[in-house]
Amino acid sequence: MVTPNSRLRVQNALSTAEYRRLVGLEPNAPTAKLDSPRKSPEADLQIACVEYLTRHVPPAPAGPWWSAVNPVPAKSKAAAGRSKAMGMRAGVPDMLFLWRGQTLAIELKAKAGRLRPEQVQHAAEIEANGGRFATARTLEEFAGILRDAGIPSTGRFLA
Secondary structure, eight states: OOOHHHHHHHHTTSOHHHHHHHTTSSTTOOOHHHHSOOSOHHHHHHHHHHHHHHHHSOOTTTSOEEEEOOOOOOOOHHHHHHHHHTTOOTTOOSEEEEETTEEEEEEEOOTTOOOOHHHHHHHHHHHHTTOEEEEESSHHHHHHHHHHTTOOOOSGGGO
């Protein structure tokens, strides 16, 4: 359940100016946060995608139910072992959506990133069970995947 406070935390992940630049509303406006070299481009992409969802996609039931899966990129061996014991599987897609009886799983990758073998296996298992799997490397690709799935949005990329 999204509460006003959880929405506020997500919306503050990027400033309004950074978000507007990211979605192409202010293409020439420099922002230090987005122009600096990134240590984790996949995490940055995921934050931008969550920001897009929070700002432009209505919450359920008018929009999809969605969640990020295990968004902590690096864990200690103890934390990883505990996650595995609790049922977390390596290679699970980054984001899951339920929309009108359909499951959509999206793996977010950096521009040069490739799916690991366990991610390819998960994609096959999801599709074998009637779900849809997609990979997004940019916010535009992410928004296009949502559009293709029929998920409503007020965002620029889904217009």
